[in-house]
Amino acid sequence: MKIICGQKELLKGIQIASKAVTPKSSDPNMECIVIDTKNNDIRLVANNMELGIETIISGEIIENNSVDRIELTANLFQNIIKSLPDTNITIEYNSGSKATISDSSDRKFEINVTSADEFPFPTKLNKSNPIEISQLALKTAIGQTSFAASKNGNGDMMTGESFKIVAPSTLRLSALNGHRIAIRNVTLDKEYENSSIIIPAKSMDDIASILSTDDDKKVSVYIGANSAMFEFDDTTIISRLIEGKYFNVEQMLSDDYETHIIVDKQSIASCIQRTKLVVSDSEKRPVILNVTDGNVLITMNGSKGKFEENLEIEKNGKDIEIGFNPDYLISTFNAITDEKVEMYFINSKAPCFIKDANEVYIYLILPININVN
Amino acid sequence: MKIICGQKELLKGIQIASKAVTPKSSDPNMECIVIDTKNNDIRLVANNMELGIETIISGEIIENNSVDRIELTANLFQNIIKSLPDTNITIEYNSGSKATISDSSDRKFEINVTSADEFPFPTKLNKSNPIEISQLALKTAIGQTSFAASKNGNGDMMTGESFKIVAPSTLRLSALNGHRIAIRNVTLDKEYENSSIIIPAKSMDDIASILSTDDDKKVSVYIGANSAMFEFDDTTIISRLIEGKYFNVEQMLSDDYETHIIVDKQSIASCIQRTKLVVSDSEKRPVILNVTDGNVLITMNGSKGKFEENLEIEKNGKDIEIGFNPDYLISTFNAITDEKVEMYFINSKAPCFIKDANEVYIYLILPININVN
Known part of the structure; x- marks a missing residue:
């Protein structure tokens, strides 16, 4: 095998295939990327048995008569290509299970490779009825x-x-x-x-x-x-x-709620983030939302101190006091791109819903019973 | 104590004082920053016995009659101030060894502080004959x-x-x-x-x-x-x-040398960096420089493979082959801002010098005996 590819193209392909590489595995195949020229295109293939990836990169196959598939340690391969400038890179299989990787300047790597005879190529599906x-x-x-x-x-x-x-x-x-x-x-x-x-x-x-x-x-x-x-x-x-x-x-969804609030997403997201400052890493403390007309008081009581902040809200329905794992609120708010978020509460022991008007997204979060503590 | 400071000014001061904080120490004083208003300015002070830092920040002292020095955990203090927007921040000592940190919005932290009676304030020197x-x-x-x-x-x-x-x-x-x-x-x-x-x-x-x-x-x-x-x-x-x-x-410097080369700094720095790719982390292998007329061949032979690169140089004197710890060359080249660097060799067992013409900087690196390996 002898191929020539642009450095950027090669690096892009390696980065894609690497998603299916398990860096430290008992099976060396899972740490590797295969360069496959069998079908007269340059394929990079990786497979960790959960995920298999094959990506075709542009480049020139100079020779693929003797050995047409070689297997390289993904991490070393990526680091070498990353270390080279954006020029044409030649990869050539030598006898003795060695491959040289060289660029148009006067530099050359020689690394160990194996033929990919033992490599578990991912099994493709029939191409019918795609979604x-x-x-x-x-x-x-x-x-x-x-x-x-x-x-x-x-x-x-x-x-x-x-x-x-x-x-x-x-x-x-x-x-x-x-x-x-x-x-x-x-x-x-x-x-x-x-x-x-x-x-x-x-x-x-x-x-x-x-x-x-x-x-x-x-x-x-x-x-x-x-x-x-x-x-x-x-x-x-x-x-x-x-x-x-x-x-x-x-079945877990519900249209029944007693309280509905609309709040600025960025304000509540950064507020909940701040509540975590007074809690040590190992500590599990609920953030408490106390909803009244036009206002939610958000408090946290941790081993490092106390925090409180008031946020303006639009509110319909009953007042409610309810506690949550702050991490669940943070990851949910982080996933939403809307400027305002709407939260629906049933009671302080039932799941809260965070959803948009059209239900393009629906998040359900179980509260923490704050009266037990 | 009650003070008001801008968030940016406070954060800058904390970041300066934090250089003298030891985050995990058996002595809680070393994890802390003191806010000191005794002299009618706002000083942030930290001291880990190796280094003591005092920095004055601008702001307003509203009250310093009862307690004029309080000690806060540096890490928590910094995280709280970082989490707040760029507005005026009020820090107020309360009874019961608590301080509140609040901003102009409706948010408030209450954290534990101590009076700084036990704090080892750094001992200043007489201000005479400064350099x-x-x-x-x-x-x-x-x-x-x-x-x-x-x-x-x-x-x-x-x-x-x-x-x-x-x-x-x-x-x-x-x-x-x-x-x-x-x-x-x-x-x-x-x-x-x-x-x-x-x-x-x-x-x-x-x-x-x-x-x-x-x-x-x-x-x-x-x-x-x-x-x-x-x-x-x-x-x-x-x-x-x-x-x-x-x-x-x-006494360790010398003007005696047999070989003098001038090489592009960036080229040799990135070349030596590349040699490390074929060496595993625990492995100590020398990078070998083989200097001949107009050329240095740089090679590395590691457990992951071999690397070689040729660089153009200007050379005076004898040919030489010499080996180095690549990390020592890399950190030296990283410290130099000149485009070209000059290297002086005596023989393959004597220190190499990297210095500029006026000897504003001089680096001496001992070689590794490559004939022993």
Whole structure:
């Protein structure tokens, strides 16, 4: 194998493929990226068994007769390419399982590589009946929901994100842990049949990080029995699915509320952030919202001191005093781009809803019982 | 005590005083900043026994009759002030060892403070016979030398930086560890008597970080038996001295060399940086410079692979092959702002010198014996 690529193109490809690399693994294949010239294009491939990524980069194949696939340690490969200026870079396989990486200046790296005979190339799905979504819309919707999934528990359903066609042309993403739910509805251009899968939230985050912010570009999603395939630009991503039937999120929603407030999003987000200053890291203390006409008094009582702040609000319904884990409020407000947010309270023991008028997004957060403390 | 200050002014003062705070100490005083209104100005004071800092900030003292000095945890104090917008901030001591910090909006922190009765206020020196230096010149000279001091060994002379009047109007800063020396000469505006002290290199770095980059501003240095005092702007810094007689650095310098090269600084700095890619973190491998007419071949042979690069040079004298710890070359080149650097070699076992024509800076680096490996 001998190829020539631009440094920027190569680095972009490595950064995409690296999302499917596990840096410290007992299986060396998972730490690697394969350069594959078998099909007369230059593919970078990585697969950590949760996520497989293949991306095609532009460049010239000078020779691919003898060895057409080589496997390199992803981290070293990326660091080397990063260290080189934006010129043409030649990668050449030598005998003795060595490859040289050189640029047009007088510098040369020689590193160990292996043939990719043992590499677990990701299994692609048949390309039929894709769901098509704008890359920007999917990227945004993932960013606004996946944070709510549980971070612990390998293969646990709560570590997944539900990807579900709920109406012929509405995709609903939802993620939850035991204390909150995040839902985002995306309107699609076409109608699709019902389908419902669970994708690991970590895979969704990795996919979102590769998707472009260009609203005119589409991503095609193919759904298989055990995996889903995302195809866009020159990249194909295959994610393992989590098996099982997802929680009935719709059943947890309610239209019944006693209190409704509208508050400036930035003001409440930075206020809740400030409450954390008087709490030490290990301490779990609720932030308390005391809602009265035109005003919410937000207080925190921590081991380092006390904090209070008053915010102006628009209010309908009853007064209420209710406590929350401040981190859940902060991550929710951070996911919302609206200037104002609307919060709906039932009572101090029932979930609070934060949602927009059209229910494009719906967040549900369980309160903390403040009378017990 | 009750004071009102602008948020920016307060934060600037806290950041200056924090350089003399030890965040995790067995003595709570060392984690604190004192607000001192005793002399009818607002002083922020910190002291970790190596370094003491006092800085005066502008603001209004509303009341200082009962308690005129209060002690606050520096980290919490800084985080609170950082979290507030750029408005006027009121700090008020309450009974029961509490202080409230509030801003003009409707928000308020209440935190624990102590009276500063037990606080070790730094001992100031008599203000006589200061050495006067431009703040920029001192800041630059520290940045170009202190990195060469030893990082380990509490109170060890090698962890100090020599601050010495070597000619009536030349200040020489030097720092060294067992493998290298960094020297920087600063021309002073006036003539001074001989003096020579050793200041902890860490203190010098902290002082440098507070000094301004304004060449027209001066800093006055007062030298005492056990400490040195730096006075500039509204800040006074007192550093402990390291006792003893510093190494005779001059004796280690030499004018004798067999090879002299001139090389582009940026090219060689980034080349040496690249050599580190093929070496794992724990591995100590020399970078080898092979100097011939018009060319230096730079190679590294590490556990991850091999690297080589050729750089153009101007050369006088003999060919030479010599090995170095790459980190020592990198930190030296990073400290030099010249576009070209000049290197002087005696032989492959003797120190190499990197210096400018006027010897404003002189760096000496011991080679690694590459024939032993």
